[in-house]
Amino acid sequence: MLFRIRLEKERQGQCTSIEDKMKRLQKHQALEAELAANRKRIDQVLQRGKELHAKHRDAGITSRCDGLYSxxxxxxxxxxxxSRALEEARDLLTFRQLVERVLSWAHERELMVTAGEMGRDLEHCKLLIDRLDGTKADSSVDEQTLEQINRLGEKLIGQGRTSREEVQQQQQNLNHTWNALHGKLAAYRRELAAALEVHAFNRDVDDTNERIHEKIAAMRSxxxxxxxxxxxxxxxxxxxxxxxxxxxxxxxxxxxxDAQNILAKKPPLKHTILDSLKKLEESWKELSQAAELRNENLDKSYKLHKYIxxxxxxxxxxxxxxxxxxxYQQPKTSAEAEQLIAQHAERRAEIDGRQDELHVLHEEGQRLIAEQPEHKPEVQRAHKRVQNSEHQLRQTWEAEKAS
Structure with a gap:
């Protein structure tokens, strides 16, 4: 491997273009990876050598370990x-990789901004915000990343190498893209925040609308x-x-x-606020009508069953x-007979005293027949029972009087 490094060093001296250096850097990075992969293995061999020397006191083992270490x-x-000789190529490679990463990041956000999605509902809007700045966002790029690129770019430009113009152009393009996108992102964030408020309002209205329809179902029983x-x-x-x-x-x-306050801010999706209010108004009207109808039917039922x-x-x-x-028992004395006659007279007074109440009941039955013709047979049967009861009561009184 040492021979390969020396050979690469000689070739490096012959490199004149940054492209050649980039190729050499890629090979060198492979060598660095190979070194890193074998570092632990070398340490293990040297440690094993120390253990064997301590056990056998063999000078040959120490010599071989020293040679390996050297x-x-x-x-x-x-x-x-x-690595130091390839520093420019390393810096340029890092610069290019960072630029590519930032441009890719910017492209993704440009697509989001261009699409201008405000979310289908509250959850979707939260997801878009999260994707833009939250836990689902690509956090590998920020202001510090841009500062790192600019520092590295200035370093490469200051070295005055062949890559100077390329780096300068990429740096200018990147900063222009970043600055332009920064304003668009800020505007999109504001729009999403406003849309989130609209979605939250609509969700609240939906909850109220659901409550209304629960009441409508109860009213329609x-x-x-x-x-x-x-x-x-x-x-x-x-x-x-x-x-x-x-x-x-x-x-x-x-x-x-709340709707008036939100609409005053001229938010996106304002038509959904108007739609929600319209839906709410229609549901409330439906509930009011159902309540009115149920009150009417309950009032009819109350009058009917109160009459019954x-x-x-x-x-x-x-x-x-x-x-x-x-x-009663037959009187055995004149006093008992007089008491029985008095009780009988009291019962007649009680019957006569109920006449007004029975008359009112009769009139109520007639009103029910007029107001609720569908219950006419039931009311007539009830009225007939009252008449029969009164008639039988009077007959009984007369019969008892005669006896």
Missing amino acids: RWMALVDACAEQ DDYGRDFATVDALLRKQTALERDMSAIHQKLIAHDK DQVKKAEQWAAQLRNKMTS
Whole structure:
């Protein structure tokens, strides 16, 4: 290997162009890699030699190890000397590699800036920002990289070698590209930040819209109660839903205010803000209509089942009063007979006292038939039961009076 280094050194002296030196540098870098690969192996051999010498006290081992060490150091020194001789080529190669890296980096960002993507949604916008400056960005290029290239370029230009014009031209082109891109990147960053605010607003609106549609689904339930108790429970639930609607309406007001503030900044994707507000307005209108319709249907159901409940209570009253009038012991004395007659008169007064209530119940039934003709048979049957109960009650009273 030492012979190869000396041969390369002689050839280097004959090199006149930077291209030749670059070729020599590539070969030299291969030699350096080979040296680095064998350094550990040499150390192991020398260490083994020391161990054998300590064990056997053999001068030949020491001599051979010393010879190996001398030749190794000569090889290392020769490699270092050649490395210094190829410094210009090394600097130029480094300069070219750095320039290529920066230009490649700049090209990727130029493509992003040219595409001008603002993101399909909040996550995509965050991904674009991350790709531009965050954890997914190529962090191998920054202001320090440019400073390193310029320092290296000035060094190469100052040496006045054959590569001077090439380096000068590449340096000028690179700085021009960097400065032009720097302004574009700054503008694109601002646009992405503004777009992120728009996407965040739209996401917030989507969440509110989702809440609205949950309420719409609840309002569109076809359960209006099976009886008076369940209708009453549904009315309480409806009241709670309308409280939720009030909270949502306050959120809509806040959304409108936020939209005005964002639109005043003239951001990108402003049409999506208007679309979101329009969608929200339509959903709110749909919810309001569903709430109004449900209130109407619940009110009808409440009136119907309240009427049915009042009919049942009237029937229960009549049945209980009839039972009282027929479940008594025959009086054994005149005093007991007088007491029974007095009770019978009180029950007649109770029956007469209920006439206004029964009349109101009758009128309520007639209103229900007019307002809810679909329930006419059910209301008529209930009304008929009340009439029958009252008739039977009076018959019982008359029969008991006669007895």
